[in-house]
Amino acid sequence: MRGSRAFFCGLVAAVLAGPFVVAIGQGGDPDEVLRKLREESQAQNQAARRQIKIIAPAARGADVGTSQKIVIPSGDGVLTLEISQTGAASKLGPQPPQAARSAQSSNSAAGRAALAVMILAGLYLVIFLVQRKGKEEQDTEIIEPVALSQNFSIVRRIGEGGMGVVYEALDRSLNRKVAVKKMRDDLKRDSADYDHFLKEAKTVAALHHPHIVDIHSIVTQGGETYLVFEFVEGKTVSALLRERNRLSLKEVKLIFQPICLALEFAHGRSVIHRDLKPSNVMITAQGFVKIMDFGLARQLKSAPVKPSRDEASYHLTGIAGTPAYMAPEAELGVVYPQSDIYSLGVMAYEMLAGELPFSSSEIPVAEQKLSRAYQRLSQKITGLPSGLDGLIDQTLEPDPMKRLRTPRQFWDGLAPLA
Numbered sequence: 001m002r003g004s005r006a007f008f009c010g011l012v013a014a015v016l017a018g019p020f021v022v023a024i025g026q027g028g029d030p031d032e033v034l035r036k037l038r039e040e041s042q043a044q045n046q047a048a049r050r051q052i053k054i055i056a057p058a059a060r061g062a063d064v065g066t067s068q069k070i071v072i073p074s075g076d077g078v079l080t081l082e083i084s085q086t087g088a089a090s091k092l093g094p095q096p097p098q099a100a101r102s103a104q105s106s107n108s109a110a111g112r113a114a115l116a117v118m119i120l121a122g123l124y125l126v127i128f129l130v131q132r133k134g135k136e137e138q139d140t141e142i143i144e145p146v147a148l149s150q151n152f153s154i155v156r157r158i159g160e161g162g163m164g165v166v167y168e169a170l171d172r173s174l175n176r177k178v179a180v181k182k183m184r185d186d187l188k189r190d191s192a193d194y195d196h197f198l199k200e201a202k203t204v205a206a207l208h209h210p211h212i213v214d215i216h217s218i219v220t221q222g223g224e225t226y227l228v229f230e231f232v233e234g235k236t237v238s239a240l241l242r243e244r245n246r247l248s249l250k251e252v253k254l255i256f257q258p259i260c261l262a263l264e265f266a267h268g269r270s271v272i273h274r275d276l277k278p279s280n281v282m283i284t285a286q287g288f289v290k291i292m293d294f295g296l297a298r299q300l301k302s303a304p305v306k307p308s309r310d311e312a313s314y315h316l317t318g319i320a321g322t323p324a325y326m327a328p329e330a331e332l333g334v335v336y337p338q339s340d341i342y343s344l345g346v347m348a349y350e351m352l353a354g355e356l357p358f359s360s361s362e363i364p365v366a367e368q369k370l371s372r373a374y375q376r377l378s379q380k381i382t383g384l385p386s387g388l389d390g391l392i393d394q395t396l397e398p399d400p401m402k403r404l405r406t407p408r409q410f411w412d413g414l415a416p417l418a
Contacts, residue, residue, distance in 0.1 A: 148226060149219050154180055168231065171216070178216060179229040194225075201227060204271060204294050211262035213282070213292045232290050237278035237351070246354030249384060249417065255281070256348065256414060258289040263344075263407035266294065267337045274335055276343035277325045278350065324356050328369050328398045338400040344410050345395025352388070353380050357396065370398045385417045 148154055151173045158179070159166045169180040183197075198218065205215035217228040237255065240247070247255075259281060263273065273280075273294055282290045323331065327342035349357040357374035358365045368374070374396070376389045391413040397403040404410050 148180065149221060151217075152178065152180065152219070152228060169228070171228075177231040179231045181227045181229060183225040183227065198225075203269075207266055207269065207271060207294065209262050209265045211258040211289055211291060212266065212294055213290050229292075230290075232282050232284060232292070234282045234284035234288075234290075237281040237283065237347075239279075240283065241278060241351065241354070246381075247351045249352065249388075252348060252351050253414060253417075255283070255289055255351070256344070257411060259291060259344070260407035260411040262291050263340055267340070267407065272335055272337055273340050273343075274330070275322060275325075276340055276347065277322050278347060281347075323365065324358065327400065328366065329400050331366060336400045338403045338405055341395055341404050341407065341410055342397075342400075344407070345392055348395070348414070349374070349377065349392055352377055352384065357392075369396075372396060372398065387413075387417050391417075 148169065152169050152171055154167045154169045156168050157165060158168050164181050164183045167180045167182065169178050170176075171178045201215065201218055205218065208214065213232055214230040215227055216230065219226040219228060263276075266273065271294065273291065275293060276291075280292045282292055284290065325343045325346045327336075327339040329336065330339045330342075346357060358368040361368075363373065372393070377384050377392060378386045378389050391410070394404045394413070395410060404413070
């Protein structure tokens with residue numbers, strides 16, 4: 001069943017899906033660039049209607065008539081499922097009456113079975129197309145251009161996270177794409193928290209490192225707060241894990257080296273990430289690693305958060321993050337630089353094993369963390385060096401004062417392993 005699902009998903013994705021690529025030059029009129037950007041965005045979400053026909057040959061001797069065809073229209077095209085009789089009867093030749101009746105009965109049953117399989121496939125594809133369409137409409141909502149100050153024009157909505165809604169926008173002054181995050185309304189309700197948040201955002205905006213997504217600007221307009229980020233096109237590590245399940249030690253090391261460099265840089269400037277997880281690490285099309293959402297979550301007040309498909313996040317006063325990746329002290333509202341080290345250990349374990357070290361069971365995850373109730377990597381995955389076990393033990397130490405203290409120490413332990 002899993003193979004069939006992969007086949008049909010791949011078929012539809014290959015025929016209906018298309019990449020969204022916009023090239024923006026260094027010069028040109030901003031209005032013209034914005035118009036082209038919107039046209040490309042609309043083209044992505046208004047895929048041309050296409051015809052897909054899947055024909056299954058009928059069993060030998062089966063009488064399928066002319067009506068055994070399923071036509072499924074959708075917003076993306078038309079899917080036709082058909083059982084074809086072409087050439088089936090002509091190859092049979094003369095048969096004795098009894099043998100012919102036996103063959104006809106057997107083949108009719110086979111034909112009905114084939115039709116049933118096609119109907120199930122059709123229903124699956126209908127559900128897939130509906131879900132795909134709904135996700136596109138939600139994640140890539142086309143909106144009328146909205147001027148954000150004199151320099152930015154919002155083009156389309158591209159997602160939503162715990163901090164707010166994310167849009168793609170055009171930086172009119174430099175003719176480049178940027179990401180704009182509209183902050184949640186609860187930030188405005190407490191002036192002290194809001195001022196603290198802006199101060200923290202400015203601190204993070206001062207972090208200029210090749211492996212940290214830059215904050216270009218902080219814009220307040222109409223009572224709303226917007227953060228303007230570097231626009232990064234690529235794939236998150238969480239998306240990579242959904243495709244691959246787990247990664248090799250060599251791949252993990254290639255990803256963690258720039259992460260550790262970025263964290264060492266930030267910690268040296270008294271900035272803690274607080275929500276390190278695979279979905280906050282982006283790998284660009286050129287293989288460059290970038291950390292996103294740096295240090296901006298802790299001040300968010302309690303509010304309903306729409307969870308992503310594979311992760312559940314919660315935000316409480318003074319506490320923010322994704323529980324599976326949070327250090328025990330972070331779940332109590334206390335954060336140290338070593339809290340990021342704990343998250344590194346959870347990420348490394350998941351990337352190498354294909355699953356988190358602590359899973360939902362009768363024992364609460366918080367208790368599992370305190371008792372270090374996880375299976376050693378060398379016992380789960382054959383071929384991994386035993387030295388990984390000691391490194392993971394040092395990073396998942398529940399007492400932050402006994403844990404590895406710096407990203408450099410984590411990398412120095414990981415780098416020589418092979």
